[in-house]
Amino acid sequence: MVVSRRPEPDLLAVAARYAADPTGWPVPLRFHPEHRWYARLAVAADHEVWALSWLPGQGTDLHDHGGSSGAFLVVDGVLTEETVSGGRLRPHRLAAGAGRRFGARHVHVVTNRGDQPAVSVHVYRPALTRMTRYRLVDGLLRVAEVAEAGVAW
Numbered sequence: 001m002v003v004s005r006r007p008e009p010d011l012l013a014v015a016a017r018y019a020a021d022p023t024g025w026p027v028p029l030r031f032h033p034e035h036r037w038y039a040r041l042a043v044a045a046d047h048e049v050w051a052l053s054w055l056p057g058q059g060t061d062l063h064d065h066g067g068s069s070g071a072f073l074v075v076d077g078v079l080t081e082e083t084v085s086g087g088r089l090r091p092h093r094l095a096a097g098a099g100r101r102f103g104a105r106h107v108h109v110v111t112n113r114g115d116q117p118a119v120s121v122h123v124y125r126p127a128l129t130r131m132t133r134y135r136l137v138d139g140l141l142r143v144a145e146v147a148e149a150g151v152a153w
Contacts, residue, residue, distance in 0.1 A: 077118025087139025
């Protein structure tokens with residue numbers, strides 16, 4: 001007997017579907033003056049979807065996604081993603097409509113370096129259970145903290 005598997009959805013396409021209609025999100029978009037706002041929009045058997053808002057200057061620490069692969073799409077504004085290459089952080093600017101897919105070992109920093117608010121949609125497969133935060137010391141990644149779902153977010 002042959003068992004057919006449904007193909008896994010393209011995570012950037014999933015993000016684009018949610019980004020296309022923020023008014024249809026199950027939670028209203030908000031901005032928090034002190035830190036990034038985030039809310040889970042959906043969870044499925046094979047992935048989860050999050051919305052994040054970023055005021056100017058807000059960003060993440062250097063982190064991974066605990067073995068989950070993913071994608072994110074900038075809905076509004078401009079975000080800068082920095083990834084480690086050659087022992088240093090290399091920036092990549094993503095304006096509204098731009099997105100990126102990433103694998104399970106992806107480590108990055110995301111920041112709103114602009115002067116306007118930004119909004120993004122993030123999709124992870126499988127759902128996040130942990131995230132590791134890092135420090136970049138002498139060109140090498142050093143674990144700073146392991147954050148667990150349900151405890152840290």
